[in-house]
Amino acid sequence: DAKTTQPNSMESNEEEPVHLPCNHSTISGTDYIHWYRQLPSQGPEYVIHGLTSNVNNRMASLAIAEDRKSSTLILHRATLRDAAVYYCILRQYYGQNFVFGPGTRLSVLP
Amino acid sequence: NAGVTQTPKFQVLKTGQSMTLQCAQDMNHEYMSWYRQDPGMGLRLIHYSVGAGITDQGEVPNGYNVSRSTTEDFPLRLLSAAPSQTSVYFCASSYYEGTTEAFFGQGTRLTVV
Numbered sequence: 001d002a003k004t005t006q007p008n009s010m011e012s013n014e015e016e017p018v019h020l021p022c023n024h025s026t027i028s029g030t031d032y033i034h035w036y037r038q039l040p041s042q043g044p045e046y047v048i049h050g051l052t053s054n055v056n057n058r059m060a061s062l063a064i065a066e067d068r069k070s071s072t073l074i075l076h077r078a079t080l081r082d083a084a085v086y087y088c089i090l091r092q093y094y095g096q097n098f099v100f101g102p103g104t105r106l107s108v109l110p
Numbered sequence: 111n112a113g114v115t116q117t118p119k120f121q122v123l124k125t126g127q128s129m130t131l132q133c134a135q136d137m138n139h140e141y142m143s144w145y146r147q148d149p150g151m152g153l154r155l156i157h158y159s160v161g162a163g164i165t166d167q168g169e170v171p172n173g174y175n176v177s178r179s180t181t182e183d184f185p186l187r188l189l190s191a192a193p194s195q196t197s198v199y200f201c202a203s204s205y206y207e208g209t210t211e212a213f214f215g216q217g218t219r220l221t222v223v
Binding site: 032034036041042043044045046049051087097098099100101102103 | 114143145151152153154155158168200202209211212213214215216217
């Protein structure tokens with residue numbers, strides 16, 4: 001399984017944008033980049049995923065480097081409810097398990 | 111649409127007891143999996159299934175059994191509970207392709223004393 005590297009923790013002020021980085025230098029051409037987050041005492045929830053092009057949804061944006069060796073999850077306006085552990089995961093087109101690293105713990109300051 | 115339902119939410123077992131954690135999904139997903147999460151850690155894969163009748167081991171399978179007789183259900187059995195199995199257990203389901211998102215249950219918090 002290709003691995004990802006994320007900072008252990010980050011802080012943000014409420015209502016400011018947050019950029020969460022992820023390095024995946026060994027990514028293969030068939031790996032999709034997934035982001036999940038885990039709120040306290042809850043199961044992980046899907047945030048966004050992409051292959052090559054930048055992606056936007058109602059929760060966040062995903063910016064993927066041209067060489068695909070890194071990506072950035074962008075929360076446009078952080079709220080207190082966005083405080084969570086964010087996981088960057090690679091998953092191949094067909095099957096393969098979600099392999100969770102330690103993720104980035106995001107703290108949002110009021 | 112209930113998504114992924116796990117039962118029970120909490121359980122206390124004595125060492126040596128056996129029990130089954132239930133997981134059900136109503137999205138017709140082929141892929142289901144079980145993870146455990148220890149305090150302050152990420153999720154580790156226990157067992158997974160790519161369809162009814164097909165299961166395989168993940169990273170930490172020892173002490174656990176699974177079966178997949180239907181698409182909807184994927185129970186996890188603890189054969190003889192040990193304190194080292196104290197953890198929070200999450201079940202997940204998705205379509206097989208990596209292009210789709212996975213859905214996770216709310217977890218079962220298990221304490222073995």
